[in-house]
């Protein structure tokens with residue numbers, strides 16, 4: 001992926017931190033999901049007083065995109081930290097990795113973890129979810 005596009009995704013994910021709704025943990029997460037045709041869908045985490053309905057930033061972005069008819073994705077950038085301070089990578093939780101597995105080719109889909117536009121690493125979904133179970137297993 002081009003550095004310019006990666007930086008745009010990082011900036012977009014960082015911008016989402018302001019919308020993150022986290023009255024319980026204070027841990028703010030932002031995501032920017034890139035479709036194969038170049039559109040970007042954003043997401044933030046949305047917490048809930050009953051805890052389990054909490055939605056992670058990554059799933060917010062995926063569900064927004066899928067609900068708009070998108071099915072093909074290239075990459076997602078995720079940033080996060082306590083009070084929105086980006087000191088280390090905020091890697092996707094297991095549930096979010098599984099949602100990615102539903103829609104993305106694990107060898108091709110890229111997950112960009114960043115603490116800023118100058119500090120990031122790019123992983124494949126397969127790196128983060130080896131031997132994942134997906135739609136292909138049921139075919």
Ligand code: THU
Pocket residue numbers: 022025027028029044045046047054055056057058090091092093096
């Ligand atoms: N969180 C995310 O948004 N994405 C992840 O993949 C990890 C966790 C959120 C959920 C919750 O609002 C907060 O971070 C602390 O778990």
